Amino acid sequence: MKLGVHSATFVEDWSDDIKPYIEKCLEAGYRSIEVSLLGQDKIKAKEIGLFASDNNIEITCTTGLSANEDITSSENEIRLNGEKKLLEAIELTSLMNSSMLSGVIHCAWGISKEKGAGKDIKFKNSANSLTKITKALEDNNIKLGIEPLNRYETDFINTVDEGLHLCSLVDHSNVGLLLDVYHMNIEEKNISSSIKSAKNKLFHFHVAENDRGIPGSGTLDFDSIFETLKEINYSANVTLEMFIQANKQTSKDLFTWRHIEVDPYKAIKDSHLFLNKYF
Numbered sequence: 001m002k003l004g005v006h007s008a009t010f011v012e013d014w015s016d017d018i019k020p021y022i023e024k025c026l027e028a029g030y031r032s033i034e035v036s037l038l039g040q041d042k043i044k045a046k047e048i049g050l051f052a053s054d055n056n057i058e059i060t061c062t063t064g065l066s067a068n069e070d071i072t073s074s075e076n077e078i079r080l081n082g083e084k085k086l087l088e089a090i091e092l093t094s095l096m097n098s099s100m101l102s103g104v105i106h107c108a109w110g111i112s113k114e115k116g117a118g119k120d121i122k123f124k125n126s127a128n129s130l131t132k133i134t135k136a137l138e139d140n141n142i143k144l145g146i147e148p149l150n151r152y153e154t155d156f157i158n159t160v161d162e163g164l165h166l167c168s169l170v171d172h173s174n175v176g177l178l179l180d181v182y183h184m185n186i187e188e189k190n191i192s193s194s195i196k197s198a199k200n201k202l203f204h205f206h207v208a209e210n211d212r213g214i215p216g217s218g219t220l221d222f223d224s225i226f227e228t229l230k231e232i233n234y235s236a237n238v239t240l241e242m243f244i245q246a247n248k249q250t251s252k253d254l255f256t257w258r259h260i261e262v263d264p265y266k267a268i269k270d271s272h273l274f275l276n277k278y279f
Helices: 019-027 042-054 076-095 119-132 134-139 160-170 181-187 191-201 222-231 264-278
Strands: 002-006 032-036 058-065 100-108 143-146 175-180 202-207 237-240
Touching: 002 058, 002 264, 019 032, 019 042, 019 264, 032 237, 042 058, 042 076, 058 076, 058 237, 076 100, 076 119, 076 134, 100 119, 100 202, 119 134, 119 160, 143 160, 143 202, 160 175, 160 191, 175 181, 175 191, 181 191, 181 202, 191 202, 191 222, 202 222, 222 264, 237 264
Parallel strands: 002 032, 002 237, 032 058, 058 100, 100 143, 143 175, 175 202, 202 237
Antiparallel strands: none
16 A cells, blocks of 8 residues: 545635645655545656656545436536546646546536435436546556545445446446445445455545544544555555645535644644554
8 A cells, every 4th residue: 555645635726736736745654645536637748757757756645526417317418528627637647647537527526406306317428428538548558546525525425336237337347436435434334344345346545534634633444444455455545634724626526614733734643643653
């Protein structure tokens, strides 16, 4: 396993130049750094890829689809928008020399107008669109991680079982799951059992405390979580994803209405000290 951190811990606006944030993550001891593709373009992606190569760090990527890019939609034009966006995301991921793209890549981020109804057709539409982009994933040697989100952020895929169902419909070796203990703590009966269910379809893993703050400062049982990851021989990235800054342009997208932690740099540094014992 490799310990990473999401640079969005520092991001105040999606248009920010994130290279200074990547440098802060490096200073804190991380050698794997996650980048949100929101606000990125080809020029920025190439610069990040070059910076990563020069500094011998690994980049992982994450993104989310908008309502006008929802591949679960019954409207063909909207699904085509989503497929185009995912192909663009694959290109940006490749330009960053990354082999991992994950996040809300199977539906629009947020609660849909259907409010949980019509899931069968949503699974079918999402699977069909994801199947269309598997050739691009293969050609660029990129794995795609579907992220189950908690019930307050999506009415589509909330649990590991639902994520695995979508994976089975796509049925491709480059399509699997990103699991996040923050969401799992809300939706799963037993986090460790759900991790075991994911097994070989677990491509990427996010950690934070139950309040999305510093791991080890709350109620989550990280001893059990990491014991389970080792039991299933998980060897990929474990990325710290904390959204902790309020009153920023990004705060409304990340549902952060108060400061979860006061100092972002201290938060990732303290998290590294706690998490590093599991590696």
